[in-house]
Amino acid sequence: MKEKYRSTLTMAAAPRNPLIWVGVLIGVVFFVLDALIDTTVFNKGTISAQLLHPTWHELWMRLIVLVFSTGFGIYAFIVVRREQATSVRAHKAEKRLEVLFNSAAEFIFIIDTEGTILRANQKVFTGSGYSADEVIGRHIKELFTPESQNTYDSSFPHLLEKGYNRSEIDFARKDGSIINMECSATAVPDEHGAFTSFLIIQRDESERLQVARELEESERRFRAIFNSTYQFIGLLGPDGTLLEANQTALDFIGLSNADVIGKPFWEVPWWTHSPHLQQRVRDGIMSAAHGKLIRFEAEHIGKDGERIDIDFSMKPVLNEQGEVMLIIPEGRDITERKKAEENARRMQQESAHMMRVNIMGEMASGMAHEVNQPLAALVSYCGTALKMARDSPALPEGLVDILERASAQAHRAGDVIRHLREFASKGSNSRSRVVLDSLIQGVIEFISWELRNTDIQVAFQPASLAREVSVDRLQIEQVLINLIRNSIEAINQAGISGGRVDIATRLTADGSIEVSVVDNGPGIDPAVADAMFEPYQTSKESGMGMGLSISRSIIEAHDGKLWTEQRPQGAVFCIKLPGCD
């Protein structure tokens, strides 16, 4: 800008163009020639007088010629200069086009109406491996694969007619490799509108196709994951319209994509079994559409009527502006977990019930013994008294009757006690053959459930070779639970971290199975070791002192043995049960 401004200024101050000087020179020459003609032809004085002292008339004429000449020079200068400027601009545009032409990433050809290549850009040479001589003057279709030559042949008439054509061709490089090209041809008309040449632009599609293929492959992979995961996954619009559902979710209700896509999520059969759940989902979508994560557990009915428990969640997906674009509903099948929880709970209940029954039995048994002792004495005393009374010569009237009645009442009390005991021990005698190792495994799973939030480890080393025992399953479970819980309580009471309870089984030479329960708790005080199997003996703050007593009763009722062994550290309880033949 500044440059241009300066150059205009100089030009106005001192016109340097020769045409101006030519004009001036012509004027001066005319001035001199006129003076010469005046002196030589018309003899009007000397030349110097003519030059230096012309007459007013001569001076005017000469000056006018000089001015006209100079004006002509200036005019000529302007015309020439304008022409020059136009030519420079045209040259520059040409140059720019050339650069553009050569720097294009596409192959660009100019061909004539026969298909002969007139020009080709730099990219053609670098991209194809041919030199300019090998390209220019050649028929363009010679650069294509045979199939594409056919394509060319069939589409060239169309180009000639319409002046425009698009096609896909395979370009054969000099080294024989092939490039997939998207090819567009445009006619270049002359001033009369006739097509004299064509501009062919070919874009390398290989890369774009490759990217598209990769994208497609990636899409396929993700879709495979999406569809084959065991989880139920889908996509929702923020208004709850179902956009996608994976195969697992579709299979569950036995419907296809076409049946469900575009429906409101809560109206798809996943939810229609329960209006309550439908409402919950609608409310959940409202919250999720505001960016909240929704999660709840739900019960579903599959197409075959099977009942499953689902841990269901809806996650909002935000765009860069923080608006909710999508909601991802996801359901995890937690039926198994639920079942395990339920089993553990049932086992706990059974165990508690067994415990109560056993405690009742043990108490009734203890009471029976305690009450039967005095009854036995009473009955015997009555019997002896009767005998003595019968031998007596002077028998008070009614004494024999009274003693007989007293004895009968004592027997009656004994019967009451016996019934109580029978009632308390009822139902606790259902023996079946079980593999002891499996039974223990079940107990450990149950206990581990209780210990899931502690650092106490319960380990089991089964080595009884799947030997069977004939036992009351619930009772033996009760004993094991009792022993393991004792260990755990002892570990907890002593505040030992890294507590361990190791259970192991082994076969003994006589075909029995020995179970050992070993812990790393504080161990058994030798002073109480003998008494701890007696009823009402406890070292626990809230124990009844029935556990070990019941356990021993149960094991002995199974012709087994329950005992402890002394160790420098920790407690060891052993059970021996006879194996089945």
Add this chain to the structure above:
Amino acid sequence: MTITRHVYLVDDDMAVCHALSVFLESCGSRVRAFPSAEAFLSGASAVKDGVILLDQRMTGMSGLELQKELNQRHIDLPIIFITGHGDVQMSVKAVKAGAIDFLEKPFSNEALLASIREAFLQSDHDKRHRESVAEMRRRYASLTEREREVMQHVVAGLSNRHLAEQLGVSDRTVEVHRSRGMKKMGADSLPDLVRKYALCKDEDLYDSREST
């Protein structure tokens, strides 16, 4: 009805001990009561012929344990269990180990008497049996090696001639061994010999029953 023999009463309940002592003494029996199994064991060397009334559940050693201990010490007095809370398994165990009866408290005096009488009958029978077995064993022990061999084959049913062939001796020699053996065994006929021979073998059975 009277009992003149010893009754050893092992029960940790004083009232039961007293009541049963009073009754049994009124029947003429000599009763000795022990408050625990351990007390009985410490006085066990002094026990003579009689019957043991044994409570199953006692503090310290239980009735079953005492029974086992007595078996091991070869004190084979008949045992009647008296228990405040019997169950089938326990009574089976006790009877298997040689108990005569298993009475559940409270029981009548008559039942106890019947049981004691049964115990004495059985122990007398056992005693006679044991005595005859011991006698036979003594006799059997007095046989020479050759006579035992001959007896064994005779009992198995071999005739003299077969026996002579098998032993490689003359009929006459076999005849001599046989008559001497029969005489030593106190058998007056072949069936008698077989029975007595079986008694000697019975002893082994008896031993094995005791030790279990």
